Amino acid sequence: MAYLLNPVDFIPDMIPFFGMVDDLYLVALALLRLLYHTDEQVLQDHWEGEGDIVAIIKRLVELGAKVLPPRVREAVLGSFETKHA
Secondary structure, three states: OHHHHOOOOOOOOOOOOHHHHHHHHHHHHHHHHHHHHOOHHHHHHHOOOOOOHHHHHHHHHHHHHHHOOHHHHHHHHHHHHHHHO
């Protein structure tokens, strides 16, 4: 969260599309790490919002991955899919 709120970026957000790629990459990576390194029941027990948090995280990662360039998408999703397939 601190990285997203920090005004200093690897790629400034003022650059259309590319300025958001690094943010999406890090958010997708953080969500995947949370999902794959935490027991689903623990996530459910600590989730106070509506809906299934695991399904929400998976959907957010899918949506974020669709916007990423193919090579970045493969780097983000590929490493987790091979380890957790």
